[in-house]
Amino acid sequence: MKNPTIIFTDIDYQREGKQVDWLHLPHSVTRSAYGAIAIPLAVIRNGEGPTVFLMAGNHGDEYEGQIVLARLIQELQPEQIRGRVIIMPAANLPAAMAGTRVSPIDQGNLNRAFPGDPLGTPTFAISHYIETVLYPMADYHHDLHSGGSSLRYVPFCSMRKSGDAALDERAMAALMAFDSPISMVWAYNPDSRLAGAAAARQGLVSLGGEFGGGGHVDRSSLTMLDRGVRNFLRFTGVMRGQTPDAPSGKTRLMEVSSLDHYVYSPEAGLLEPAVDLGAEVRRGDLAGLVHFVDNPGRAPVPCHFRRDGMVVCQRHFGRVERGDCVAHLATDC
Numbered sequence: 275m276k277n278p279t280i281i282f283t284d285i286d287y288q289r290e291g292k293q294v295d296w297l298h299l300p301h302s303v304t305r306s307a308y309g310a311i312a313i314p315l316a317v318i319r320n321g322e323g324p325t326v327f328l329m330a331g332n333h334g335d336e337y338e339g340q341i342v343l344a345r346l347i348q349e350l351q352p353e354q355i356r357g358r359v360i361i362m363p364a365a366n367l368p369a370a371m372a373g374t375r376v377s378p379i380d381q382g383n384l385n386r387a388f389p390g391d392p393l394g395t396p397t398f399a400i401s402h403y404i405e406t407v408l409y410p411m412a413d414y415h416h417d418l419h420s421g422g423s424s425l426r427y428v429p430f431c432s433m434r435k436s437g438d439a440a441l442d443e444r445a446m447a448a449l450m451a452f453d454s455p456i457s458m459v460w461a462y463n464p465d466s467r468l469a470g471a472a473a474a475r476q477g478l479v480s481l482g483g484e485f486g487g488g489g490h491v492d493r494s495s496l497t498m499l500d501r502g503v504r505n506f507l508r509f510t511g512v513m514r515g516q517t518p519d520a521p522s523g524k525t526r527l528m529e530v531s532s533l534d535h536y537v538y539s540p541e542a543g544l545l546e547p548a549v550d551l552g553a554e555v556r557r558g559d560l561a562g563l564v565h566f567v568d569n570p571g572r573a574p575v576p577c578h579f580r581r582d583g584m585v586v587c588q589r590h591f592g593r594v595e596r597g598d599c600v601a602h603l604a605t606d607c
């Protein structure tokens with residue numbers, strides 16, 4: 275028999291009304307022998323209807339989603355909905371409090387930790403709780419990301435192809451309803467450890483998105499995200515008496531469909547980008563030069579784009595190691 279979660283909570287997922295409380299993950303350390311990590315969670319329920327699960331802070335240094343969901347917890351009232359909205363604004367709480375991608379406790383990356391382990395380190399215990407307690411209750415899921423400290427993104431909402439055509443069709447409809455200026459389809463990323471991949475395995479209509487990056491808070495992304503999340507909630511049917519707006523029809527539908535979309539640094543050094551975020555490039559164009567300021571007699575090493583496309587993501591930090599992602603492209607569907 276599989277081990278159950280050791281996370282405990284006063285939250286009753288069946289209770290009507292609004293609860294803003296914590297999940298308690300036992301964490302026994304020198305300063306607190308019987309201590310627990312208190313991960314915030316809100317449940318707003320009003321009768322029967324769909325369950326929508328919104329999460330952010332999967333990566334702790336991606337802030338726009340955390341802000342928008344904290345705001346939504348303040349604003350959303352039971353009488354506005356029919357069904358249930360579950361909001362987890364700082365999913366990997368230790369990482370969110372440290373402002374880091376991974377947890378400072380176990381170096382765990384929550385978005386590489388599914389399906390998790392109830393008796394593993396904190397990050398894996400959190401992913402296990404999401405996988406075995408929260409996902410089975412939900413019909414719809416949205417996991418809000420940005421590029422974090424090391425990457426900057428042209429902001430977009432996204433869906434991930436799951437291999438289930440009927441589910442992907444519903445996720446695509448949700449993506450169109452979110453109505454961001456760019457809508458992205460992840461048609462390449464075989465990693466089964468992602469939160470979105472885990473949600474799709476359980477049949478949830480699941481969206482994601484990259485809403486900024488560089489370790490700061492982007493105001494235009496916040497505006498886009500705030501509007502888009504409300505569009506998404508209306509789309510799910512959880513907002514009482516509110517029908518979804520017709521999509522503007524202005525979104526640019528793009529995809530990331532192969533490893534060729536990515537450019538990696540061939541050497542460790544100082545990266546000089548050769549293009550701006552948002553640029554349209556051709557195969558063979560220069561993506562950047564890696565300089566060797568500690569050995570300036572050595573010529574810089576170029577890295578090139580491997581296909582045509584739009585630069586939707588660029589490295590934010592100047593220093594690179596061999597194997598760091600310098601940029602990635604998206605292409606029109």
Ligand SMILES: [Zn+2]
Nearest residue numbers: 333336419420
């Ligand atoms: Zn992320």
